[in-house]
Amino acid sequence: MDDKQQRIISALVENKPGVLFRVANLFRRKSFNIESMTIGHAETPGLSRMTITMSCNYNQADQVMKNLDNLIDVRRVEPLDSRNATVRELALVKLSPGSPPTRPEIMNFIETFRGNVVDVSTETLTVEVSGDPDKINAFITLARNYGLKEVARTGAVALSREMIPAETTAVW
Amino acid sequence: MSGSEALVEALRREHVEVTFGHPGGANMPIYDAISEFNTSPNTGKGIRHILARHEQSAAHMADGYARVSGKVGVCMATSGPGATNLLTGLATAYMDSSPVVAITGQVPTFAIGSDAFQEIDIVGMATSVTKYTFQPLRARDVPYAIKAAFYLAPTRRPQPVLIDIPKDVQQLEDDIEFPNTVHFPNYQPLPDPDPTIVKTIAQMVLGSQHPIILAGGGIKMSNAYRELQAFAELLVAPVTTSFMGKGAFPENHPLSLGCMGMHGAEQTNKLLPESDILLVIGSRLSDRTTGKIEKFCPNTKIIHIDADKAEIGKNYKFPVVSLVADAKAALAALSREVEAGMMGQHREAWVKKAHEVIEATAEMDTASSTLSGVEAVKLLRKILPSYAIVTTEVGQHQMWCEQHYQVIEPRTFLSSGGLGTMGFGFPAALGAKMAKPDVPVIDIAGDGSFQMTENSLATSVEEGIPVTVVVINNRMLGMVAQWQRFFYNRRYSAVNLGSSPDFVKLAEAYGAEGVRVQSSAELKAAVTKAIRSTVTTVIDVPISPEENVLPMLPPGAGIKEMIVG
Numbered sequence: 226m227d228d229k230q231q232r233i234i235s236a237l238v239e240n241k242p243g244v245l246f247r248v249a250n251l252f253r254r255k256s257f258n259i260e261s262m263t264i265g266h267a268e269t270p271g272l273s274r275m276t277i278t279m280s281c282n283y284n285q286a287d288q289v290m291k292n293l294d295n296l297i298d299v300r301r302v303e304p305l306d307s308r309n310a311t312v313r314e315l316a317l318v319k320l321s322p323g324s325p326p327t328r329p330e331i332m333n334f335i336e337t338f339r340g341n342v343v344d345v346s347t348e349t350l351t352v353e354v355s356g357d358p359d360k361i362n363a364f365i366t367l368a369r370n371y372g373l374k375e376v377a378r379t380g381a382v383a384l385s386r387e388m389i390p391a392e393t394t395a396v397w
Numbered sequence: 398m399s400g401s402e403a404l405v406e407a408l409r410r411e412h413v414e415v416t417f418g419h420p421g422g423a424n425m426p427i428y429d430a431i432s433e434f435n436t437s438p439n440t441g442k443g444i445r446h447i448l449a450r451h452e453q454s455a456a457h458m459a460d461g462y463a464r465v466s467g468k469v470g471v472c473m474a475t476s477g478p479g480a481t482n483l484l485t486g487l488a489t490a491y492m493d494s495s496p497v498v499a500i501t502g503q504v505p506t507f508a509i510g511s512d513a514f515q516e517i518d519i520v521g522m523a524t525s526v527t528k529y530t531f532q533p534l535r536a537r538d539v540p541y542a543i544k545a546a547f548y549l550a551p552t553r554r555p556q557p558v559l560i561d562i563p564k565d566v567q568q569l570e571d572d573i574e575f576p577n578t579v580h581f582p583n584y585q586p587l588p589d590p591d592p593t594i595v596k597t598i599a600q601m602v603l604g605s606q607h608p609i610i611l612a613g614g615g616i617k618m619s620n621a622y623r624e625l626q627a628f629a630e631l632l633v634a635p636v637t638t639s640f641m642g643k644g645a646f647p648e649n650h651p652l653s654l655g656c657m658g659m660h661g662a663e664q665t666n667k668l669l670p671e672s673d674i675l676l677v678i679g680s681r682l683s684d685r686t687t688g689k690i691e692k693f694c695p696n697t698k699i700i701h702i703d704a705d706k707a708e709i710g711k712n713y714k715f716p717v718v719s720l721v722a723d724a725k726a727a728l729a730a731l732s733r734e735v736e737a738g739m740m741g742q743h744r745e746a747w748v749k750k751a752h753e754v755i756e757a758t759a760e761m762d763t764a765s766s767t768l769s770g771v772e773a774v775k776l777l778r779k780i781l782p783s784y785a786i787v788t789t790e791v792g793q794h795q796m797w798c799e800q801h802y803q804v805i806e807p808r809t810f811l812s813s814g815g816l817g818t819m820g821f822g823f824p825a826a827l828g829a830k831m832a833k834p835d836v837p838v839i840d841i842a843g844d845g846s847f848q849m850t851e852n853s854l855a856t857s858v859e860e861g862i863p864v865t866v867v868v869i870n871n872r873m874l875g876m877v878a879q880w881q882r883f884f885y886n887r888r889y890s891a892v893n894l895g896s897s898p899d900f901v902k903l904a905e906a907y908g909a910e911g912v913r914v915q916s917s918a919e920l921k922a923a924v925t926k927a928i929r930s931t932v933t934t935v936i937d938v939p940i941s942p943e944e945n946v947l948p949m950l951p952p953g954a955g956i957k958e959m960i961v962g
Contacts, residue, residue: 243520243530250524284714291707297529297549297584 231260232286233278233305233312233383239298240266240273247296248275257281257289261314261380272300276382278358305383307357312383315355318365321348321372331371338364349374400536401430401567403575404500407543408444409434410575413471415445415831416500417458421475422515424502426567447831447860450852452479454824456486457850459497461828463490464811465786467620469550470495470828475502477515480561481522485818487557488526492815493641494618496551498543498558499523505565506534520561528556534563536571545579552586553723554705555618587704590722590730597718598676598700599734605674607747608634611657613686614641614814615679615704615724622807624728625678626650631735633744634676635751637665639686641814642679644804654751655758655803658686659950660796664754666956670694678702679724682712683815692955702727768916770794770869770940774801774841776917777867780924784809785837786829790822790846793875796946798841820849826864827857837865837928844870844897854907857933865927866935867920868900871942879945883960884952904935913937 238244245264252259260278267274279286286304294302305312318340322331335342335352338360344351354364358381365376398406404427408416420428428446435443449455452474459470470490474483480501490497503509504516520530529549531542539562546558602608610632616625625645629636629652636646637654640661646653654665666688669675675697680686682701687693690712701709701716702724709719720727774797781787783805789795789812804810811829813821826840840847847868857864878892904911910932914920920938927934948959 246521247524254525284710287710288707291709294583295705295707297581300583 227282229280229282231278231280231306233276233310233381234286234290234293235303235305235310235383235385236275236277236293237267237300238273238275239300240271241298244273244298247298248293251292251296252289255288255292257285261378263380263382265382276380278381303385305385310383310385312357312381313355314358314361314379314381315353316361316365316376316378317343317351317353318368318373319349319351319375320368321374322350323372334367334371340364398536398573399426399430399568399570400533400539400562401426402433403536403539403571403573404543404562404567405430405434405444407540407575408471411469411543411547413444413469414442415447415462416471416473417447417449417455417462417828418473419449419452419455419475419479421479421502423476423504423564424473424479424500424562424567426564427473427500427502427562447827447862448856449824450855451850452482453485453820454850454853454856456483456497456499457489457818457821457824458828458831459499460486460490460493460495460821461788461811461825462832463495463497463828464617464825465808465829466832467808468832469547470497471500472497473500475515476504476519477517479515480519481517484522484526487523487559489813489816489818489821490557491526493813494555494614496555496557498546498550498560501559501561502567503532503561503563506563507565509563519559523559526557527559530559530561532561532563533566536566536569537573539566540573540575541579544576545581548579549581549584553584587721587723587726590720590727592730594718594720595727595730595734598702598720599731601698601700601718602632602634602674602676602731603735606743607672608632608674608676608744609654609669609672610634610636611639611675611677611680612636612642612645613639613678613680614645616642616645617808619679619704619724620807621679621725621728622646624725624732628728628732628735631732633748635748637661637669639680639683639814640799640812643799643812644807644810645679647805648803649805651752651755654754656799657956659688660799660946660948662754662758662800663948663959663961664757666950666959668751668754669956670697672697675699676702677713677716678727679704681708684712685814687713688950688954688956688958692957694956768914768920768938768940770797770871770944771801772917773867773869773920773938773940774798776920777839777841777924778802780921781837781839781928785839785928786811786826786833788812788822788826788829788838788840790840790842790849791817791819792843792846793871793879793944793946794841794843794869796876797869800946802841819846823847823850823864823866824853824856826866827853827862830862830864839865839867839924839928842866842868843875844868844872844894844900845874847900848894848897851903854904854909854933854935858908861931863931863933865924866933867924868935868937870900870937870939871944872897872939873942875942875944876946878942882945900935900937904933909933909935911935911937913939915939
């Protein structure tokens with residue numbers, strides 16, 4: 226059964242020393258592959274939310290969820306995907322366009338992606354772009370035409386949607 | 398009160414009677430507090446400390462104690478090498494789901510991270526082989542860590558817990574309070590089995606023509622012996638066990654099919670795919686149990702019950718029904734449900750067939766006159782009482798025990814099945830003897846494994862813990878040699894143990910008794926004497942270096958494809 230696809234796991238964890246290590250250690254010893262992981266404070270003081278993106282089949286994702294939930298510092302684990310959740314990522318992209326492309330052409334490209342120029346030097350400009358991870362991928366691919374120099378991505382964060390049509394509540 | 402005094406008081410409150418360990422620089426305040434506690438006139442029985450000769454053995458002793466007593470086993474070590482030496486023992490307990498609490502000393506808090514003398518990140522290293530780890534950084538945090546460790550280790554799926562206490566935390570005086578309870582929002586004891594799933598399973602097994610129950614080590618850990626027997630008898634279903642499950646069901650019971658798996662009974666392995674329902678309880682269905690999983694009972698509906706939800710779908714991907722529950726509670730609920738159902742007679746032919754399997758297996762047990770490994774194990778079964786506790790090391794002798802040592806009573810067979818740790822059996826036997834001082838404890842060992850922890854002879858003599866070690870001695874690393882004969886064209890590589898010590902003299906050097914036996918009669922006499930002796934006896938049993946463990950399931954083969962000779 227190879228239903229490999231991108232899957233997002235949201236985990237509410239205790240915000241205390243060693244938790245990130247335990248989660249990372251779990252992924253290492255079970256040979257689970259992470260594409261991205263983000264951690265930040267959650268709504269409740271003392272708790273953090275981890276958003277983990279993986280490309281795997283259902284059985285692997287099921288094992289990740291169960292093993293995560295077995296960790297004593299993990300409060301809740303939730304499967305998410307783009308149908309039942311809002312998924313966003315932010316990237317900072319440094320461009321070094323050189324001479325050929327005109328400034329309006331670059332600005333046009335950045336505006337198409339609703340990016341913001343956040344730093345400018347004589348040689349470079351840094352663009353902040355956010356949105357669905359696919360949008361970031363597209364931006365970075367096209368940015369290669371404009372002298373792509375450096376990329377820093379936050380990895381995806383996601384929250385479940387409140388209003389979901391009944392037939393899409395079952396994910397994966 | 399200091400941190401170490403708080404530790405000892407917290408252990409007392411958990412009714413700890415014995416700890417196994419080794420002192421060193423970073424846990425001296427703990428040892429001092431134990432000594433002070435035990436010599437105080439107000440202390441009752443105190444907390445006995447058993448001095449191991451290697452921290453790995455201390456962990457195995459605690460593990461053996463836990464497996465026999467059903468209580469938490471406690472071991473201790475100093476920082477650095479003491480702590481790393483514990484790891485193999487903790488990993489052994491982790492793989493076999495045994496509740497062990499390890500208490501390590503650590504360098505003082507101000508030195509952590511400085512690569513101080515005997516500093517190691519044991520919390521990091523132990524994370525993969527424990528349920529949880531604590532590193533209290535204030536003396537007042539010590540009682541909570543102990544309370545929590547004794548709550549976490551034995552509940553749900555039992556697993557080890559490590560508490561790493563920096564030396565200054567052991568020494569500092571603090572305001573100490575002892576919590577009565579601890580709370581982990583995401584960790585509660587297992588809930589009662591889901592009644593809907595129980596009903597579904599009950600209906601499936603009642604309607605089944607050819608059911609088999611496969612019992613794993615989970616039965617032992619949840620103490621579900623009686624519930625398993627009652628359920629099997631109610632259902633009139635034959636029961637087989639994994640190696641870890643050996644002894645979960647009395648092997649002399651008319652419904653017992655013995656062990657299945659890599660070195661299980663051939664007839665049992667062959668019968669398994671003929672079952673229509675296989676009810677797996679407390680087994681992770683490991684590679685040693687199932688053989689190649691894709692070939693394991695392809696036409697059988699498998700029902701999987703386990704205390705750990707992560708075991709469902711891990712090795713065997715497609716159980717038709719699964720239930721996350723404690724084995725004892727699940728079996729009791731199933732029995733109630735099955736009792737309420739209609740018991741048909743439609744399984745007569747199946748049970749008859751199962752009986753034929755059992756008898757055929759028994760017929761193979763024909764006696765021979767030479768003293769082989771198999772013969773020695775069979776003889777031990779004949780002369781040892783059913784309540785005697787047997788531990789094993791790892792290798793051929795262990796598999797001969799699987800095949801020929803019938804386990805009848807609960808908690809009388811201890812072996813490292815998951816990690817397969819050579820050197821487990823002897824220290825585990827000492828731990829077992831501490832739990833049941835009045836019961837004979839026998840470590841059935843190989844000459845290779847015994848040499849991994851033979852220095853526990855010093856512990857057994859000094860602490861007055863008499864056990865019997867039967868060394869099935871083929872002067873080889875026998876199981877590796879067997880694989881080299883079978884799968885590496887008889888090219889022996891690094892398996893010859895010809896220059897091992899004379900085990901009789903070795904025993905005597907430690908102040909234990911040693912005896913070499915050449916015949917069944919001599920073995921019988923030696924064992925009969927040894928189990929009554931007040932000092933540990935090592936019985937050296939020389940056998941042929943060429944003896945194999947058969948039948949066996951070669952690696953990658955399906956459950957029916959055993960090598961028989």
